[in-house]
Amino acid sequence: MIVSRRDFLKIGGVALTGLVIGFRLEPGRADASGGGDFTPNAFLAVDQGGGVTVLVPRSESGQGVLTSLAMIVADALGCDWEQVKCRMAPVAGEYSHPRFPGEMVTGVSSSVSSEWDRLSLAGRVARGMLVAAAARRWGVEPRLCRVERGEVTGPDGRRLPFGPLVDEARGMTPAEPELPERGGIVGSPLPRVDLPSMTSSDRFAIDHRQPGMLTALVVRPPVFGAVRKNLDSDMTREIAGVREIVEMESGVAVVADDFWTARRGAEVLRPVWDWKDGLSRFSGNQLKRYRSLAGKPGSLVLARGRGGSIPTRGGILLEYDLPHLAHAPMEPPCCVVIPKGERWLFRVATDAPARDRRVAASILGVDQERVELEVIPAGGSFGRRLFLRGSPVAEAAAVARRLKRPVKLLWTREDDIRSGEYRPLMLHRIRVSLDGKGNPLGWLHRIVGQSVMTGTFLETHFVRDGIDATSVEGVVDTPYPIPHFRVELHTTEGIAPAGWWRGGGHTHSCFAMESAIDELAHRTGKDPLSYRRRLLSKEPRLVRLLDAVERMSGWKKKPHPGVGRGVAIHQAFGSCIALVAEVRFDPMGMIQVRRIWSAVDCGRTVNPDILRLEIESGIVFGLSATLFGEITIREGSVDQRNFDGYQPLRMLNTPPIEIELMESDLPPGGASSLGVLPVAPAVANALYASVRSRVRSLPITAQKVIDAHGK
Amino acid sequence: MVGFTVNGRKVEVDLFPDTPLLWVLRDHLGLTGTRYGCGNGTCGSCTVLVDGRPRRACLLPVGEMEGRDVVTIEGIPPDHPVIRGWIEERVARCGYCQNGQIVSAVALLSTNPDPDDFAIDVAMSGNVCRCGTYSRIRKGIKRAARLMRGEKG
Numbered sequence: 001m002i003v004s005r006r007d008f009l010k011i012g013g014v015a016l017t018g019l020v021i022g023f024r025l026e027p028g029r030a031d032a033s034g035g036g037d038f039t040p041n042a043f044l045a046v047d048q049g050g051g052v053t054v055l056v057p058r059s060e061s062g063q064g065v066l067t068s069l070a071m072i073v074a075d076a077l078g079c080d081w082e083q084v085k086c087r088m089a090p091v092a093g094e095y096s097h098p099r100f101p102g103e104m105v106t107g108v109s110s111s112v113s114s115e116w117d118r119l120s121l122a123g124r125v126a127r128g129m130l131v132a133a134a135a136r137r138w139g140v141e142p143r144l145c146r147v148e149r150g151e152v153t154g155p156d157g158r159r160l161p162f163g164p165l166v167d168e169a170r171g172m173t174p175a176e177p178e179l180p181e182r183g184g185i186v187g188s189p190l191p192r193v194d195l196p197s198m199t200s201s202d203r204f205a206i207d208h209r210q211p212g213m214l215t216a217l218v219v220r221p222p223v224f225g226a227v228r229k230n231l232d233s234d235m236t237r238e239i240a241g242v243r244e245i246v247e248m249e250s251g252v253a254v255v256a257d258d259f260w261t262a263r264r265g266a267e268v269l270r271p272v273w274d275w276k277d278g279l280s281r282f283s284g285n286q287l288k289r290y291r292s293l294a295g296k297p298g299s300l301v302l303a304r305g306r307g308g309s310i311p312t313r314g315g316i317l318l319e320y321d322l323p324h325l326a327h328a329p330m331e332p333p334c335c336v337v338i339p340k341g342e343r344w345l346f347r348v349a350t351d352a353p354a355r356d357r358r359v360a361a362s363i364l365g366v367d368q369e370r371v372e373l374e375v376i377p378a379g380g381s382f383g384r385r386l387f388l389r390g391s392p393v394a395e396a397a398a399v400a401r402r403l404k405r406p407v408k409l410l411w412t413r414e415d416d417i418r419s420g421e422y423r424p425l426m427l428h429r430i431r432v433s434l435d436g437k438g439n440p441l442g443w444l445h446r447i448v449g450q451s452v453m454t455g456t457f458l459e460t461h462f463v464r465d466g467i468d469a470t471s472v473e474g475v476v477d478t479p480y481p482i483p484h485f486r487v488e489l490h491t492t493e494g495i496a497p498a499g500w501w502r503g504g505g506h507t508h509s510c511f512a513m514e515s516a517i518d519e520l521a522h523r524t525g526k527d528p529l530s531y532r533r534r535l536l537s538k539e540p541r542l543v544r545l546l547d548a549v550e551r552m553s554g555w556k557k558k559p560h561p562g563v564g565r566g567v568a569i570h571q572a573f574g575s576c577i578a579l580v581a582e583v584r585f586d587p588m589g590m591i592q593v594r595r596i597w598s599a600v601d602c603g604r605t606v607n608p609d610i611l612r613l614e615i616e617s618g619i620v621f622g623l624s625a626t627l628f629g630e631i632t633i634r635e636g637s638v639d640q641r642n643f644d645g646y647q648p649l650r651m652l653n654t655p656p657i658e659i660e661l662m663e664s665d666l667p668p669g670g671a672s673s674l675g676v677l678p679v680a681p682a683v684a685n686a687l688y689a690s691v692r693s694r695v696r697s698l699p700i701t702a703q704k705v706i707d708a709h710g711k
Numbered sequence: 712m713v714g715f716t717v718n719g720r721k722v723e724v725d726l727f728p729d730t731p732l733l734w735v736l737r738d739h740l741g742l743t744g745t746r747y748g749c750g751n752g753t754c755g756s757c758t759v760l761v762d763g764r765p766r767r768a769c770l771l772p773v774g775e776m777e778g779r780d781v782v783t784i785e786g787i788p789p790d791h792p793v794i795r796g797w798i799e800e801r802v803a804r805c806g807y808c809q810n811g812q813i814v815s816a817v818a819l820l821s822t823n824p825d826p827d828d829f830a831i832d833v834a835m836s837g838n839v840c841r842c843g844t845y846s847r848i849r850k851g852i853k854r855a856a857r858l859m860r861g862e863k864g
Binding site for chain 2: 061062063064191192194195196197198199200201202203204206207209215258259260264328329330331332377378379380382412413414609613616617618619620621624642643644648649650651652654656657
């Protein structure tokens with residue numbers, strides 16, 4: 001049956017080797033590379049020369065999605081990897097995130113896991129159409145054909161590369177060769193396709209240059225919640241090269257010929273603010289309020305077992321607190337807007353390009369069709385480029401609308417650290433009772449903190465009945481067998497905007513759970529790793545990881561005096577990770593993390609080299625937060641201004657990190673956030689093992705270790 | 712007017728003397744490989760060589776650059792052992808800090824052709840990488856050192 005090119009290729013009821021497809025793959029639109037290409041769906045095109053272009057529906061920010069997602073398509077297609085070019089997809093409905101209809105989203109450690117099925121199918125359908133074309137040309141059964149490295153081979157050995165089959169493949173119904181073989185690309189440690197561009201001078205939005213382009217910096221409220229009452233811009237306007245002042249919701253933009261002129265202009269701008277309640281916002285007071293709230297019942301999130309066995313008083317009381325955290329990716333937010341007649345081009349690194357295009361069009365007062373948004377690779381994201389609150393797009397649109405000239409709007413590092421959005425300050429309070437064997441019996445867990453998803457474009461996917469699933473993840477789904485378990489949540493107003501920070505709720509729940517379990521192990525005189533292995537005996541995936549880190553770290557061998565080892569294990573985003581940290585607290589009061597070992601199970605691995613870097617990247621990010629990460633707020637403003645106040649981990653603080661990847665046939669799980677999660681509890685656990693100081697508050701500082709000693 | 716050399720080319724600029732070299736390079740000389748990460752000398756993304764020594768361009772007022780010899784990432788040939796080492800070890804993750812890392816590494820190896828881990832820590836800890844590629848940077852430097860010594864890599 002010939003299906004016309006314009007028709008949807010509806011695969012709804014057709015079984016492809018037993019796989020029943022519930023969604024449609026629309027044939028690709030008229031391709032930019034000119035007529036003649038085979039575009040069976042939105043994700044790939046094959047040209048007459050056999051070249052393959054893959055359109056990747058995610059934003060590259062260093063996590064390697066441009067490569068890993070293209071590998072899934074290419075593998076299923078059966079082409080030669082050398083033939084593949086990868087591009088980030090344009091903003092279009094076809095590229096919506098499978099879990100978030102209508103939105104293109106990169107984040108929540110979900111790119112590979114959410115696209116595995118769809119991109120595999122896209123490749124297989126295309127392969128099936130090419131096979132059908134070859135089979136028809138040869139007059140043979142399609143299932144007697146094979147596909148390998150961009151060629152179809154018939155039963156008698158005849159071969160045709162993809163290129164010559166392109167014309168006939170269009171409109172063919174896909175046929176399945178006998179074996180659903182994969183192309184040998186998935187699982188290979190291929191180098192990232194964008195590796196050569198890493199030393200270029202124009203990889204990032206901030207590098208964009210064109211004649212007549214202006215630079216805009218925004219002067220923002222110095223205090224959260226403040227509102228602008230008045231503005232004196234006389235001194236700014238006197239500076240040669242300052243072109244315009246644009247007032248907007250998030251502040252006042254100073255637009256000038258170049259960055260330094262804009263900055264000089266911003267320095268002498270005199271806005272007048274109404275502080276509102278801003279001056280009363282203190283993170284120290286916030287924590288006190290949270291402690292008080294944690295003593296009261298909250299919204300019920302989960303209850304299982306016998307209510308009477310949940311300890312509401314007595315038992316073992318454990319409390320953990322974590323501070324606000326900034327993302328601080330190396331590239332501060334930046335958006336370029338270029339007017340092109342009746343149209344506008346936005347060039348920006350963003351994790352939500354469909355939302356950004358809508359917002360830009362709305363601010364410009366035009367239909368979305370007149371706004372083109374080109375997603376540029378980001379200099380790191382870690383969640384920073386997901387939400388509107390910290391985005392430069394609306395601001396750039398407001399400036400562009402006024403000026404109708406090319407504009408580059410950027411945030412300074414100070415803007416990013418002081419006026420961005422944060423992983424919220426969080427408190428966990430746990431009351432536990434143990435059974436005769438020392439296992440958790442009754443467990444009351446209260447979580448206090450802001451909702452990250454409320455008020456965002458993803459709210460409906462995560463918040464139900466007032467409960468933000470990301471506030472309680474990692475607790476409600478704990479793999480530890482807790483017979484009588486009650487989880488309650490106090491969702492608070494917060495004193496600074498909340499954001500998704502690499503790992504989301506798991507970043508605080510893992511610290512709470514893995515510290516608590518460790519404390520229970522010590523209280524019952526058990527080795528913390530063996531205690532976990534016994535509790536998790538019905539979780540073979542997790543036990544395998546504990547066995548691995550036990551072996552890797554030489555756990556059973558007694559460490560040197562003053563040196564301790566701590567372990568943590570967690571599951572998140574469909575993956576699991578175990579980690580051992582070896583720490584020395586020296587008598588001069590310095591915390592030295594000497595070595596880290598980690599074993600991970602991310603299900604089926606698309607690219608082991610990318611995966612390895614993702615895990616290590618997460619571990620370094622997590623260690624940075626563990627030892628130095630703290631945003632404090634006093635009188636409504638962030639104390640920290642730049643990297644001198646918000647210290648990042650540097651090479652000299654970074655220990656050797658050994659990583660083992662477990663083999664698995666399970667579907668791929670998330671990787672980019674995974675390494676972050678177990679670091680803080682493993683380091684806290686190691687410090688307890690070495691000097692009997694239990695630190696329950698992050699970041700872990702020498703002072704806290706000293707203060708906790710003997711308590 | 713201030714005159715200096717950038718990547719072997721003589722330039723003359725007429726700007727406010729407190730304009731940091733970083734922004735002279737990026738906004739006025741078209742050399743955007745030297746990156747802005749902090750503006751206060753705490754991250755190293757803007758590292759350039761001035762008279763052969765690694766300096767943070769965001770802290771150098773252009774008024775003090777008279778007669779100096781500046782080398783940016785654009786002035787380092789693509790087949791330089793450090794850049795080859797960076798590609799062979801697949802150092803970069805997002806890439807934003809890497810030009811600064813490479814310039815710092817070039818400076819290190821120009822004075823110390825066989826640096827040990829301590830020397831690498833000292834030379835490189837001014838360059839922040841939020842992506843955490845430090846262990847690969849270390850490997851990249853050691854590979855570059857081997858290439859420079861004529862070993863196979």
